[in-house]
Amino acid sequence: MMSTESSAINRQPTPVSCWLRLGGLAALLAGSVLQATPIPTTLTDFEVSGTQVGDAHPGAFLEADHCASCHQISEQDTAPVNSWRGSKMAHAGRNPLFFAQLATANQDAENVGYYCLRCHVPKSVISGNALASESAALSDSDRQGVDCHFCHSLVNPDYVAGESPVRDETVLAALESVPEYYANAMFVIDPDGVRRGTRPDASPYHERELSPFHTESALCGTCHDVGNVAVSRQGDGTWRYNALDTPVDDEDPWMQFPLERTYTEWKLSAFADGGVDMGGRFGGDGVSVVSSCQDCHMPRTAGRAAIMGPERSDLRTHEFAGASVWTLDIIGRHFADDPDVDAEAIAAGMARSRDMLGRAASLALEEVGGALRVRLFNETGHKLPTGHIEGRRAWLNVRVFNASDELLIEYGGYDPLQAELDTEWTMVYEMVVGLSEDAAAVTGLAPGPTGHMALADTIVKDTRIPPRGFDRSDFELGGAPVVGRDYADGQYWDDVYFRLPDGADRVEVTAWYQTATRQYIEELRDNNISDDWGDTLYALWQESGRSPPEIMGQVAAATSPFVRGDFNDNGALDPSDAESMLACFESETAVTDRCLIGDFTGDGRVTCxxxxxxxxxxxxxxxxxxxxxxxxxxxxxxxxPSLSGPTGAILALTLLLAGLLGLAWRESGMT
Known part of the structure; x- marks a missing residue:
């Protein structure tokens, strides 16, 4: 049976002897400069189970326009093809950001593009063009992205007698290797393109099988739980490059360096464990409890799925809205002359993405002793933000005004002309990957944070907010650890403190999301030596407002008179507040934590x-x-350590006497 709980909590660790070692690769590439000589990985290094090139019959798969003859309804924007046309799924094969990433990834590790294309342009596996590993080899049909016929031909690799379509048993038996996990682009499609659906009462004009798989989040996990199969997890929890020209030893995605863990994040959340009552925030018409990926990203509405079909009260839209406002924008701009790119559909998709972002988070404010506590809630079923590690981030912006409506101070300010964020006095939620010393020695690149995602083997930072049901140890085991922030088990929010200056009268707080940073876009431009996609992306970035941030949440409030240093918020300074001040003295994290309550001078620390x-x-x-x-x-x-010799002894004695004197003062003040 297929594992639906990748790396289950009680899983026995893989013996160290089974781990692939770095030695051979290091010896081969020692001293090389990666930009001039990419790691000579082969297609074998990125071989995964499931449907392979040559397994499916290209002529059996129709394009979306054929499906539109029945499933696109002119007067109904929520019909399947109508809503799909404005989604990232429809344009996955036309994404300039992906193509720029693909080019630099292939420069870093040869043939890795094949692995990327399996999810981003899956029809290239059917056509065979994925073997070239590059965007230039894609056909017009490939560029249809993740289209109707592909998705509705997907087969559940875990065959369940009496539930799965009977023909699936034959489809799976014909594969060289059947996937054991829903991850890493290990999809299985019906080689004859026989479509599958979820309605027992549907009577389409084409052959169709009833498929419960298409209602399950596991289907989404196929491409939304992705590890680098050429970088494996070691017994001590670190990651190392595999030996060259060798398929991955363990296809469990939790055993590979994480590139995306959205499905794992969901699977380890409360949403996967019976669902969560979100009060109508997600799910569509009349839905309160949401559980699956489909509940949020294919919300229910009233309408018809086909021109000749019945009116339904629970029609699933095919909008697949996420956070990709800017990506859809640049797709529409670059492919404006493509007849398959509908400008109105793109605009509708952008609007739905903005709406989804507005539902993804909520804010709550509390004023304590001269500081503003901002609590940012993650309302999604995965980390906030989630997805591929491509420069996306979220942050808090706080603007404080006086009674004359003059801006006193701004935290987390963003300059749209320079696309620069002031990160010093706010919290940024993002994942940053890097190169270990070992990886740096192999690649010739500097250790530390990197934009070379195909080579990354270290998580430098992951401060993203976990979902409801978060368990720290489970997330670490699943390759989705928190790094650089402290979230308790069950915590799905973050508290950030901002110092209120004297004269504060009101505040405006905004939670922002951004798809790509200036640094990342410039890296994709500057590192690309193989095609024009880096320059093309940069030009589109400039033209479209430099990946403008989008609002996830916004709230304004009046401030109240405060007593600075009043940690217990009782309106007066007392010994309890002094104790809190002492605990915060020279705190290393005072810039955004509760210790700002004791920051009288405004330097971000509690000092003398x-x-x-x-x-x-x-x-x-x-x-x-x-x-x-x-x-x-x-x-x-x-x-x-500086207290040594006669001078040190005198200083130590002085400190002791001062300490005793301070203790006496403290006792007299506390009683």
Missing amino acids: EDFDSLDAQWPGPGATPRPMVCLLGAAGAVSV
């Missing part, structure tokens, strides 16, 4: 100067408690 300010406002009783170094007049903490 802040204790001076606290002392000036301290109502008593007794003196203000202070760190020892502040009692000595020092600006910061004293390094213990």
Whole structure:
């Protein structure tokens, strides 16, 4: 039976002897410069189970225009083909961002493009053009993307007698290797193009099989749980390059370096465990509890699925809306003369994506002791944001105004002309990958953060907000760890604090999402030495507003009078607040955390100067408690290793006496 729980929690670890080693590859490429000499990976390195080139009959698969004769209804925008035409699925084979990524990926690791094309342009596997691994080899039919006939010919690799179509058993038996996981582009299609649907009462004019698989999230996992099959997980949790010209030893996606974990994130969430009542936020007409990918991305509505079909109250739209507003925009711009690109459908798809982004998050504000706490909730069934690690990010912007409506300060400011984000005083939610020292030695590239995703073997940062039902250990096991942020089990929100300046009267808070950063677009342009897609993408980026950020949530509120340093929010300074100040002294994370409540000076830290300010406002009783170094007049903490020799002994004695004196003051002030 096929595993529906990739790397199940009780799974036994793969023996170390089974892990593929770096040694042979390192010896082959030591000292090489990757830009001049890509890693000589072969098609075998990216071989995965499922349908292969030559397994399906190209003539059996029709284009979307043929399906439109019945499933496109002029007066119904929600009909299957109508809504699909404005989706990323319809234009996956026309995406300039993907083509620019494809070119640089092939420069980094030869033939990796075949693996990418299996999901982005799956019909190229049917035509055989995927073997060339590059966009120039694609036919007009390939560029139809993820179209009607392809999706409706998908076969569940896990055959269930009495449930799966009977012919599926024959289809699976003919494969060289049947997938054991729903991931890594390991799709299986009916070689004769026999279509599948979900309505027992449907009577189409073509042959059709009833398929429960098309209602399940597992189908989506096929291309939305992707690991780099040439980079395998080791027994110690790190990742290393496989030996060359060798298929992956373990096709479990959790055992490969994560490129996308959307399906895993969903599978480990509360949405997959019985569903979540979202009160109508997702799911369409009359839907409260949502569970599957289809519930959110194929919402229900009233209408007909075919011109001659019955009116239904639960028609699934085929809009597949995500966060891809900008990507659809540049597709429409670049392919404006393509007869298969409908400008009105593109505009409708962009509008649906904006609507989806507006449902993906919510905000709540709380004012505490001179700081504004912004709580950003993840309302989705996966991380926020989720998807491919291609420069996408989300962040918080806070603008504070005085009573005269003058802007006092802005956190997380974005310059649209330069496409630059001020990240110093806000929280950015993103995933950043990098190269380990070993990978750097092999590739000739610098270790650390990288835009060379096909070569990445390290997660440098992943601060994205997890979904409801989050369990830290499960996500780590699934290759979707949190890195650089601390989320407790069950937490599906993040709290970020912003200092309110004196005179604050009101605030405006916005949660923004952006598909691609300036840095990433410039990397794709500058690193491309094989075709024009890097330059084309950059020109489109400039023309379209430089991947303008989109609003996920926005809220405004009036501020109240506050007492700075009032950690317990009781309206006065007291010993409890002083204790909190002491705990925050020189905190390394004070820029966006709760310690900003004690930041009197506005430098983003609780320092001795802040204790001076606290002392000036301290109502008593007794003196203000202070760190020892502040009692000595020092600006910061004293390094213990520096206390050596006679001078160190004298200083240590002085610190001890000061500490005793400070303790006496503290005791007198606390009682």
